Amino acid sequence: MSTFVAIDFETADFGRDSACAVGLVKVRDGAVVAKSYRLIRPPRRNFHFSYIHGIRWQDVKSKPDFGAVWTKLAPHLDDADYVLAHNASFDRGVLAACCAAHGIRISPTPFVCTVRLARALWDIRPTKLPDVCRYLGIELRRHHDAAMDAMACARIGIAALEDGHGFGHGIIA
Secondary structure, three states, rough: OOOOEEEEEEEOOOOOOOOEEEEEEEOOOOOOEEEEEEEEOOOOOOOOHHHHHHOHHHOOOOOOOHHHHHHHHHHHHHOOEEEOOOOOHHHHHHHHHHHHHHHOOOOOOOEEEEEHHHHHHHHOOOHHHHHHHHHHHHOOOOOOOOOHEEEEEEHHHHHHHHHHOHHHOOOOO
């Protein structure tokens, strides 16, 4: 088995550096061993996506910025073989932009896209997170809640491992 961290970001505006929430779920040998959820004060007060995730400037204005949050969360990736995300190009882009904005070195841990994984392993279409969860019988109470989306992503990874699959089909270079 392996160790992986499922991650999900919510953003405030169209800038990839505008993370306003992050959820992480660490899985070791098929079992959840750590969970974390943090609200983040983005670099701008613009909140274009509150209608999707419900987070507003008032909710994050007194929260720490990404640099302070990531300093505490990054150690979760230290022994991870993979980072899983649903539509990994988005979450990887948010992580890269936020790290760049704060002068933080990004982890070299490879990303696995659970959208690609669901298509390759189970031929699921459409592959929006609620669709994949429904197909696999994974509970997803509130889509676009970073904690719940990260947990759902972790459960997809666990399902792949339980089915005897590795993550080779879902790796993003």
